[in-house]
Structure formats: C-alpha cells, structure tokens
C-alpha cells in the first residue's frame with residue numbers, strides 16, 4: 336500500500352482529531368500525506384451513551400458515518416491493523432499488506448472484555464441485563480430503568496483502568512433519580528458493586544459522591560467483582576474479597592443489572608513490540624512519544640498513561656501529538672507537553688452534573704472558578720449541549736488544536 340508521512344491507527348475520538356489537526360497545523364507548504372487505518376464505518380460520541388441509557392439522547396444522536404469525519408485529503412484504509420513492526424516502520428493489515436510510515440500515531444482505543452464474565456454475552460440486552468458500554472445495548476438500559484418497580488437494581492464497576500471511570504455510577508444516579516421522581520425509590524434496592532475500594536479515584540471528589548449515593552440510599556459494596564450472570568434466573572455471581580484477603584462467592588438476585596465490562600489493552604497492542612508490561616502503548620506521559628521508537632506516538636484510551644481515559648483527555652493530548660509529529664517530520668522545535676488533564680462529568684441527577692476535572696496525580700484543575708464538588712445545572716447544559724457540539728464541530732475538525740488549556744483553581748475566585 337506504499338508509505339505515508341503519517342499513519343494513524345484508529346479513527347475514533349483520537350484518530351480523527353489528530354488527522355484533522357495535522358491537516359490544519361501542517362498547512363502552508365508543509366502538507367503531509369496522512370492515512371487512517373480504521374475498520375468501522377460508524378463513529379460514536381461515546382460520552383453521550385450515559386444519556387442514551389438514561390433516555391435523554393437516542394443512540395442515533397451519538398452516531399455519524401465515519402466517512403463524514405475523515406478529513407479531506409486523508410486516506411482512509413478500511414481495515415483493522417493486525418500487527419506492528421516499528422523496527423521496519425510499517426503496520427500490517429489482515430490481508431497481509433503493509434502500510435509504511437515516517438511517523439505512526441497509535442490510537443485504537445481499549446478492548447471491552449465481555450466474555451470474561453460467564454454467561455454475559457448470551458444474556459446482554461435481555462432479562463434485565465444492560466450496559467451503556469455497548470452501542471447495541473445502551474438503549475436497553477433505559478427500558479430496564481423504566482421497567483423497575485421492585486427487587487434489586489445492581490450496577491457493577493470492574494478493576495481500573497476503564498474508559499470514563501465515572502460512567503458506572505453516573506447511570507446509577509440517574510436511575511435512582513428516575514425512581515425517586517416516580518415515587519418508586521423505596522421499592523427498589525440499589526447496589527453498587529465495585530472491584531476497587533473507593534467510589535472515585537480522585538479523593539477530592541469522594542465525599543460529594545458518597546453523599547450523593549447516601550442520598551439515594553444506595554448500598555456500596557467494595558471488593559465485589561462480577562464473575563458470572565445467569566440471565567433467565569436473574570442472578571449475578573460476584574467474587575468477594577474480604578478484608579483479610581479471603582475470597583468468597585455471593586449470589587445476588589436482580590431485576591436490573593447494569594454491567595460495566597472488564598477492560599484492557601487491545602490484543603493487537605498487547606502482543607506487539609509497542610506494549611508496556613500492562614499491554615498499553617508505552618509512551619512518555621508528557622510527550623506521548625513512544626519510550627523506545629522515536630517516530631511512534633500514542634494517545635487516547637490505548638496509551639499507557641495514568642490520566643483518566645476520556646475524550647476530554649484526547650482533546651488536550653491531540654495538540655501535543657500533532658505538534659510533535661509535525662516537528663519530527665519538518666524539523667521544527669518540539670516543546671508541547673500534556674499535563675494529564677481528564678474530565679468526568681458525573682450526572683448526579685437529571686438536570687445536574689458534578690464536573691470532575693484533574694491532571695496527573697489527581698491534581699484538581701477546574702476550568703471554571705467555582706467549587707467543582709457542587710453538582711450544577713450549568714454543567715448539565717455543558718454535558719448535554721455544549722460538549723457534544725464541541726466534539727463534533729470543533730474537536731473532530733481540528734479547531735481545538737491551537738487552544739491551550741488554561742485551568743483555573745476555584746480558590747482563585749474567592
């Protein structure tokens with residue numbers, strides 16, 4: 336298939352943003368030949384899936400044809416990368432063809448490991464078993480929520496890292512609020528089953544989230560990992576690790592089970608020379624450049640960085656990758672760095688969102704001069720209106736590429 340200046344693996348949030356940014360940033364005589372390797376003809380705004388599961392958006396509203404997003408002049412290779420040969424500057428496709436590059440940007444997202452839970456794939460989308468992590472089943476979440484009138488509504492959260500760490504609890508709060516508004520909150524027991532030992536990874540946001548859960552009467556069950564589902568019997572099986580490390584089994588009956596599947600690095604990365612020990616692309620956290628291959632970069636969910644795996648992170652990673660790729664290929668200075676910014680808009684009720692924004696190390700870095708621990712109506716508008724607009728009309732078009740992130744601490748406003 337020949338060689339390109341830049342090959343991008345994955346045409347999701349990160350791949351399209353980088354492609355559009357390269358086109359924009361390398362204008363003016365420095366036009367680069369760019370190819371995107373992406374197998375899917377559909378592109379989803381996944382941050383909208385929480386709202387799909389809560390009946391606020393339809394799935395259709397979160398989907399666009401991939402073809403409509405590939406920037407003009409960028410070559411779309413409609414296939415999945417099947418192997419990486421960074422020593423030979425080429426990527427292999429399933430048909431055995433090779434795509435060569437001068438610079439490689441790796442962003443195939445992460446892998447949802449549905450089959451790691453016995454019985455799940457057979458029953459997902461039926462028997463009250465739903466997941467906002469699936470384009471095919473997020474709408475079923477809303478049907479399950481509406482049908483709730485007794486028993487247990489069970490929400491699971493696997494081991495970290497997962498994409499949008501707050502998503503498992505966002506839908507739980509919206510389900511609880513729906514029940515409250517329909518006078519059914521007392522009839523349904525709500526359980527949050529987490530593999531981890533904290534409701535959120537950034538301690539600053541833990542107290543307001545615990546208060547939100549308590550307000551709905553939600554039972555928090557730490558160190559509980561979903562291992563199997565019996566859909567027809569409506570039973571979920573959990574492995575429970577006690578404080579002493581002893582492991583036991585719990586069988587939990589449910590009327591509704593919202594599953595967040597275990598997640599990990601894509602096999603194609605894990606089995607490649609690009610991987611770190613955990614299987615993610617091994618990159619420097621600030622430059623997003625590969626730790627061993629100087630012409631390889633990675634961003635988005637596949638990158639082996641410790642930021643929250645969010646589209647918000649991609650928005651600030653993409654300008655760094657674009658600038659560094661252009662500098663590598665045209666000989667300019669490479670100074671742009673990424674500070675680990677990620678954001679998680681936690682829907683605590685219909686009409687209110689707690690906007691958690693932070694950088695590497697869980698350093699709280701809000702964009703607005705207000706206490707970020709307070710759920711706000713303005714943040715709901717941000718989540719439901721502004722951020723989807725920003726994504727489709729600015730970020731994916733490369734318009735965010737020149738905008739540096741200037742976080743303001745809320746104390747500044749006092």
Ligand code: FAD
Pocket residue numbers: 344345346347348349350372373374375380381382383384385414415416417442443444445467468498499502601603634635636637644645646647648649678679680
């Ligand atoms: P993706 O957007 O997933 O794109 C990866 C692309 O790579 C896909 O198009 C895929 O087809 C392609 N691909 C896969 N394998 C290969 C291969 N071998 N070769 C080539 N291409 C391949 N983020 C937020 O910022 N805020 C939120 O509120 C939020 N909420 C979320 C709620 C849910 C339920 C979910 C599921 C996600 C949420 N996110 C949120 C996370 C956000 O959607 C992701 O972090 C973001 O999409 C990551 O971008 P990416 O390009 O790395 O991966």
